[in-house]
Amino acid sequence: MAIKTIDLLKGCASPEEIMEVLASVALEFGDVTDDMDALQVVPLKGAMTNEVFQINWPTKSGDSLRKVLVRLYGEGVEIFFNREEEVRTFECVSKHGQGPRLLGLFSTGRVEEFIHARTLSAADLRDPEISALIASKMREFHNLHMPGPMKVQLWPRMRNWLSQAKRLCSPKDIKKFRLKHLDEEINMLEKSSDRCQEIGFCHNDLQYGNIMMDEETRSITIIDYEYASYNPIAYDLANHFCEMAANYHTDTPHVLDYSKYPSLEERERFVRIYLSSEGKKPSDEEVEQLVEDVEKYTLANHLFWGLWGLISSYVNKIDFDYKEYASQRFRQYWLRKPIVLDSTHLEL
The missing domain is CATH 3.30.200.20 (Phosphorylase Kinase; domain 1)
Structure with missing residues (x-):
């Protein structure tokens, strides 16, 4: 209206x-x-x-x-x-x-x-045809040549956010969200992913509201680059998969439903299309390795957006339950950590 x-x-x-x-x-x-x-x-x-x-x-x-x-x-x-x-x-x-x-x-x-295209819905991310278009577009986006050094920004940004969270939060929240333990967790995650990985220009916030599609041409446009930076491509894919648990257009937009996290089959299909989009067919081993890397980076993603939600609850006036959102992301981190790091079985 x-x-x-x-x-x-x-x-x-x-x-x-x-x-x-x-x-x-x-x-x-x-x-x-x-x-x-x-x-x-x-x-x-x-x-x-x-x-x-x-x-x-x-x-x-x-x-x-x-x-x-x-x-x-x-x-x-x-x-x-x-x-x-x-x-x-x-x-x-x-x-x-x-x-x-x-x-x-x-x-x-x-x-x-104003982009004359339709903003995607939560359900669109699960549509195999639309998901394939997104996978190809992500590969194209990751290959952009942007100014500045091609250095991973994930870890220094998370450490900065953790410092800000400790500064802003009440003692009660510092204890509740176990902030004093997160330096160790971030260091552990960085070390566990320190092997050589492909770095690309990542969006870092690829939820459905940041993806638009022209209904006639079926072309995809990625918008909103506040959090964009160079990062491991596996992290960006992990972020996109995690966003499938969200629907920000309900009466409770902060509530996440992890039963909607993509299955192993869906993740493998997405990764295969992503790697194939430049015309080179990936091996099964390449697909499997990237799927495994992506799953590990979901842990960093939960901490990243958990810290974001916690800080936002103190500084942002938009009508959104940031603190409860943060609680869910941190809860998912502690729940998934032993499963992801200690198991080679990636099925949820």
């Missing part, structure tokens, strides 16, 4: 600045209108780091609507990533033709090209 622009601007640090940027974007499109009240705002659900809105206004001819996307940065999220670096990543990915164009910046957010 569309609402007036003024409702979007309530509580913003710089409403006039936002309106100026939108007017500038309209001017670039040749859609200048003297009636800024003609702008409509449609809140988009499912975002947990930022608030996201679709903005519509009449084109100059008046017979259609121009659409853009406005992203209002969440409070306190600078703890998780450097916003300037994230914007540079956004622009670089766009230049590679992999996502929406950056149309404008303001101090509390930005304006992006």
Whole structure:
């Protein structure tokens, strides 16, 4: 349901600045209108780091609507990533033709090209045809050449987040979430994965809401790069598999259902398509090895997003039960750790 622009601007640090940027974007499109009240705002659900809105206004001819996307940065999220670096990543990915164009910046957010495609649903991730498209697109994304050294960012980022969590959390939460033990766990996970692995430019947050599909061409677009960085590709695949337990468009979006984690057969099929997408048929051994690596990285993924949820519960005002989400991720870590690390059987 569309609402007036003024409702979007309530509580913003710089409403006039936002309106100026939108007017500038309209001017670039040749859609200048003297009636800024003609702008409509449609809140988009499912975002947990930022608030996201679709903005519509009449084109100059008046017979259609121009659409853009406005992203209002969440409070306190600078703890998780450097916003300037994230914007540079956004622009670089766009230049590679992999996502929406950056149309404008303001101090509390930005304006992006509106992708005329359907955002995937939780159920779509389990559709074999759509899953195959995602696998191929992930391989393409991982092969992007981005600025900066090709160094794994997972471990230093987790250590930084753990430090921030210890600083923010109450003594009760520090004890409840066993934060004093997590330095040792992170060190153990890093050592257990220190053998040579393929590094790629990873999205690191490939939940269904960050994947769009053109219904006509069936082309996939990956969006939202706040957490993107170089990492082991196995970690990114692990993150995608873990996200299959989530549905952020329910009355309880924070609740995870790990019975929906993909089966061994589904994981093997995804990995085989991923490795085959460049035209080279992988051996059964290559598929098996990557599936095993991916499963190990689910543990790091649970700690990563557990820390994210815990920190977010202290700094982010978005209506989402971050602390309960964190509890589930940490619980899954301790439950799965002995099974994943001590067993060669990967079936859940």
